[in-house]
Amino acid sequence: MAGLTLSGVRKSFGATHVLHGIDLTVADGEFVVFVGPSGCGKSTLLRVIAGLEDVTEGAVAIDGVDVTGLPASERGLAMVFQSYALYPHMSVFKNMAFALENMGLPRDEIDQRVRRAAAMLKLTDYLERKPRALSGGQRQRVAIGRAIVRDPKIFLFDEPLSNLDAELRVATRKELAGLHAELGGTMIYVTHDQVEAMTLADRIVVLQGGRIEQIGTPLDLYNRPDNLFVAGFIGSPRMNLLPGTVARAGFVTVGEGGHEIACATGTLAPGASVTLGVRPEHLALAEGEGLPLTIDLVERLGGESYLYGASPGLPQITLKLDGQSAHQRSETVFLALPSAQLHLFDQTGQAIRP
Amino acid sequence: MSLVTKLATARRKPGRWHWTDVAAYAYLALGVVLMFGPVLWLAMSSFKTQAGLLEFPPSLLPMSQQEVVVAGHAQPLPLFEVTMPDGSTRVLAQVRRIGIQAQMVDPANPAEVIRVAIDKRTPVREFKLATENYTEPLERFAFTRFLWNSVFVTVVATIITLIINSMAAYALSIYEFRGKNTVMLMVIGTLMIPITIILVPVYLVVTELGLVNSLWAVILPGAATPTGVFLLRQYMLTLPRDLIEAARMDKASEWQIYWRIVMPLAMPALAVLAIFSVMWRWNEFLWPLAVLTKTESYTLQIGLNAFQGELQTQWHYLLAMTVVTLLPVALVFVFLQRFITTGIANTGMK
Numbered sequence: 001m002a003g004l005t006l007s008g009v010r011k012s013f014g015a016t017h018v019l020h021g022i023d024l025t026v027a028d029g030e031f032v033v034f035v036g037p038s039g040c041g042k043s044t045l046l047r048v049i050a051g052l053e054d055v056t057e058g059a060v061a062i063d064g065v066d067v068t069g070l071p072a073s074e075r076g077l078a079m080v081f082q083s084y085a086l087y088p089h090m091s092v093f094k095n096m097a098f099a100l101e102n103m104g105l106p107r108d109e110i111d112q113r114v115r116r117a118a119a120m121l122k123l124t125d126y127l128e129r130k131p132r133a134l135s136g137g138q139r140q141r142v143a144i145g146r147a148i149v150r151d152p153k154i155f156l157f158d159e160p161l162s163n164l165d166a167e168l169r170v171a172t173r174k175e176l177a178g179l180h181a182e183l184g185g186t187m188i189y190v191t192h193d194q195v196e197a198m199t200l201a202d203r204i205v206v207l208q209g210g211r212i213e214q215i216g217t218p219l220d221l222y223n224r225p226d227n228l229f230v231a232g233f234i235g236s237p238r239m240n241l242l243p244g245t246v247a248r249a250g251f252v253t254v255g256e257g258g259h260e261i262a263c264a265t266g267t268l269a270p271g272a273s274v275t276l277g278v279r280p281e282h283l284a285l286a287e288g289e290g291l292p293l294t295i296d297l298v299e300r301l302g303g304e305s306y307l308y309g310a311s312p313g314l315p316q317i318t319l320k321l322d323g324q325s326a327h328q329r330s331e332t333v334f335l336a337l338p339s340a341q342l343h344l345f346d347q348t349g350q351a352i353r354p
Numbered sequence: 355m356s357l358v359t360k361l362a363t364a365r366r367k368p369g370r371w372h373w374t375d376v377a378a379y380a381y382l383a384l385g386v387v388l389m390f391g392p393v394l395w396l397a398m399s400s401f402k403t404q405a406g407l408l409e410f411p412p413s414l415l416p417m418s419q420q421e422v423v424v425a426g427h428a429q430p431l432p433l434f435e436v437t438m439p440d441g442s443t444r445v446l447a448q449v450r451r452i453g454i455q456a457q458m459v460d461p462a463n464p465a466e467v468i469r470v471a472i473d474k475r476t477p478v479r480e481f482k483l484a485t486e487n488y489t490e491p492l493e494r495f496a497f498t499r500f501l502w503n504s505v506f507v508t509v510v511a512t513i514i515t516l517i518i519n520s521m522a523a524y525a526l527s528i529y530e531f532r533g534k535n536t537v538m539l540m541v542i543g544t545l546m547i548p549i550t551i552i553l554v555p556v557y558l559v560v561t562e563l564g565l566v567n568s569l570w571a572v573i574l575p576g577a578a579t580p581t582g583v584f585l586l587r588q589y590m591l592t593l594p595r596d597l598i599e600a601a602r603m604d605k606a607s608e609w610q611i612y613w614r615i616v617m618p619l620a621m622p623a624l625a626v627l628a629i630f631s632v633m634w635r636w637n638e639f640l641w642p643l644a645v646l647t648k649t650e651s652y653t654l655q656i657g658l659n660a661f662q663g664e665l666q667t668q669w670h671y672l673l674a675m676t677v678v679t680l681l682p683v684a685l686v687f688v689f690l691q692r693f694i695t696t697g698i699a700n701t702g703m704k
Contacts, residue, residue: 052599072602079603085596089618098614099604146604 002063002153002186003028004049009058011044011210018044020210021058026154026188031180034190035197035233036207042190043158045207049188050156051075062153078147079156082163084139086131086146092118093127096146103150117145120182121175137168144176148183157189161196173199194234198222206230228349231277237306237318239343240283242276252276252344256313259291262339264354268346277343280306280320283335290334293317300324309333393680400673401483407669417479422447425464434458434475436468445478446470487674491661497675499650500657503569504636505682507653511573512631516624518578523586523620524612528598538587545580553644560645571645572638572653579634582627589623590616625693629686636683654679 004026011019018041026032034042047053049060051072059068067075078099086095093114100110118124121141131139140160147155160176161169177200180187191197197204198218206213206221206229214226218234225231231239244254244261246268253260254276263276293309296316305325309317319335327333344352366372394414399407401416421430424447431447436458438444446458446468456475458468491497526538556575565571593616601611617624639655646652652660658679661672 050599050603052602072599073605073607077603079600081596081600083594083596085594085600087597087600087615098601098606102605102607102610146600150604 003030004154004186004188005059005061005064006045006049007059007061009045009048009060010056011041011048011053012056018210019048022210022212024205024212024215026186029184029186031187031189031200031202032205033197033201033203034188034205034207035192035194036213037233038192040207041210042192042207046079046156046158046188046190049154050077050079076153077156078150078152078154079158080143080147080160082159084131084143084163086139086142088131091128091130092123092134092142092145095131095142096149099146099150113149113151114145117148120148120179121145136164137172140164140172141175144179148179153186155185155187157187159191160189161191161193169196176200195236198234204234206233208233224351224353225277225343226351228275228277228345231343231345231351235279237280237320239277239279240315240317241345242278242314242317244274244276246270246272246274254314255291255311257292257311261291261337261342263337263342263344264339264352265344266352266354268352273347274352275345275349276337277345278337278341280318282338282341283317283319284338285319285321286334286336288334290336293319293333293335295327295329295331295333298325298327298329307333396673396680397677400487400670400677401485402487402670402673403482403484404668404670406484407673415481416483418482418484419477420480422461424459424461427464431459431461433461433478434470435478436470436475438474446475448475484670487670488678491671491675495657495660495671496649497654497657497678500652500654501678503652504654504679507569507572507638507642508632508635508682510569511577511635512628514573514577515579515582515631516628519582519627520586520617520620520624521612522578522583523590524616526583527587527590527593528611528616538584541580541583543580545584549640553640556641557644566645567648567651569646569651572642576634576638576641579631582631585627586620586623589620593619622693625690629690629693632686633683636679 004024006022006024009019009022010017022045034045036042044053048055051067051070051074055068059066061067062075062077087098090098096114096117097110100113105113114127115124118127121144123138123141123145126134126138126142131142134142140163143160157176161172164172173196176189180200189196189200201218203215204218204221205215208229214221214230216224221230221234225234225239228241232241242254244252246265247253247260248270249265250262251260252263252265252274261276265274268274291311293307293311295307295309297308299306299308302324303322305321305323305327307319307321307325307327309319311317317335346352365375398414398416403416403418406413406416406418420433422433423430427449431449433445433447434456436444436446444460447461449457449459449467451457451472454472456470456472458470458475460466460468522541526534526541560566560571560575565574597615597619598611601615606614637655638653639659642653642656643659646656649660654675658672658675661668661675
């Protein structure tokens with residue numbers, strides 16, 4: 001097990017710049033998730049770490065040893081591919097044993113290691129099968145098993161759950177979390193699904209356009225997003241982002257009605273354009289006064305309800321209520337915005353902290 | 355009803371003959387006759403005696419005249435059915451023919467010679483396979499040697515072709531390097547050069563290497579085929595890159611990736627190339643004719659050519675040995691047909 005350091009990593013494909021200087025340190029035993037929209041460079045970053053892509057500039061170090069020039073086979077990492085990349089002509093056993101054979105381990109140790117990993121992943125009954133005779137979830141587990149038997153310095157996962165159906169994805173997610181607790185290895189996991197990121201990660205790295213937007217624990221990102229992108233990306237349903245202007249110190253106006261909301265405005269001058277962010281669950285219903293909202297849609301999930309509505313001059317607002325809401329379509333309600341739970345972003349999208 | 359009969363009697367509407375049914379079956383029958391007819395004729399004729407081959411009108415089945423040993427005659431005599439002047443018919447053996455008269459004897463009574471006009475007799479014929487057409491060349495003309503040479507050339511050349519071509523295809527499909535497309539274009543470009551143009555220069559090279567009259571002179575120059583490289587490269591391009599990268603992550607060396615991952619997965623394309631290579635090598639004629647001049651190094655095709663003399667052609671041997679030559683390729687087709695069709699469909703080659 002090992003730590004990883006990236007310093008000033010840049011990657012270009014011809015004239016296309018994909019990574020713009022990534023600095024990152026991953027501690028030994030940490031579960032780090034790279035998350036971001038499609039094309040943000042997260043997979044490229046993972047492949048750079050794996051050694052499948054050369055860096056254009058910068059350095060990659062594992063356990064303090066510079067591995068920038070080393071090919072993938074000599075870095076001692078294991079990777080689980082999105083497509084699983086199981087060798088179709090080999091049995092499950094052979095798939096898992098292939099790397100060990102390449103490492104030149106004795107036969108009985110290979111057998112022992114493969115069987116231990118198979119038992120851990122409930123694959124013992126399928127060892128003689130070919131990958132095409134397995135279900136999606138089983139293939140996924142073989143791919144993970146292939147990584148485990150290696151006992152690698154770092155596990156790399158490239159969107160490993162995206163080919164599974166929703167139910168299996170949740171189950172496998174839990175298994176992965178359990179696996180990390182059991183093995184304790186350093187894991188780097190790429191996904192575009194922020195729920196996977198939130199549930200699995202010790203730390204999340206949010207990437208956009210080849211740059212790191214924010215690094216932090218899941219709740220840190222949720223509670224204190226550094227910028228508009230992270231605020232909008234982390235959390236489901238999305239944070240409500242309302243354009244507004246600073247009225248005076250401590251107050252922001254939003255919407256056509258010029259509704260005034262108390263909010264720490266930092267050093268911003270009155271008249272500055274800002275974006276006010278508030279999570280659906282932090283919005284509360286107020287009696288008779290507050291931000292007016294005409295309900296467009298009510299979703300009742302049993303344990304909770306989501307209200308979607310519009311307020312003049314503002315984008316759609318989502319509100320989460322506990323229990324089974326009795327509100328109806330076209331009804332107008334008033335919202336209270338608790339100032340302690342508000343996020344304020346300046347014109348450049350950076351968070352304003354009190 | 356078995357599948358075959360069901361297929362062979364399929365009609366547009368069950369129980370009725372539509373005109374398209376008639377047209378389809380007529381067309382198919384024509385195809386069978388056109389394609390299978392010559393082969394059938396070849397196989398039948400290869401069992402005819404030399405005399406039977408020259409017979410007019412020709413017969414499809416190998417028939418030959420019955421002969422009988424008659425006391426007082428060293429050679430067996432041919433049997434004829436003779437219409438006697440009184441209208442009865444007898445079976446007689448012909449001793450000799452003089453002009454339009456034939457001297458004949460009754461095998462049961464060899465002492466009495468009967469004179470018969472030749473238009474009064476018809477040969478007694480029987481179905482007989484002239485297997486000596488096969489056994490004699492195999493014994494007398496070292497045809498087993500030719501057969502062995504052909505098998506050796508075909509097998510060894512195919513193995514070398516598969517290995518060399520797959521390595522080139524691996525490099526041209528898996529690796530990224532400057533000039534990759536140029537190299538590929540040059541490989542494809544050599545397809546445009548017919549063998550007749552490079553015959554002389556290649557012959558000079560082979561002579562310099564001292565390979566003339568060695569089977570290696572036939573095997574080596576054609577081992578790297580542009581068609582094979584192209585076919586395998588196109589197939590390898592369709593293999594998922596993830597597999598190669600997974601193997602790299604699994605600490606596999608380039609050789610192991612090639613041998614243990616790419617080769618097994620490229621099996622369908624390799625099978626197609628193997629089949630083509632076997633056919634090319636087995637049927638190759640011009641190049642072996644140029645470099646093989648000693649009888650003991652002849653391949654089958656060159657050996658067949660030897661039956662065709664300037665003045666006369668030994669058709670009975672030629673036909674029989676042609677059948678021998680065709681058999682292996684036919685067997686390859688029969689057993690590997692599945693690979694050929696699926697493989698050609700997979701590789702997009704026609």
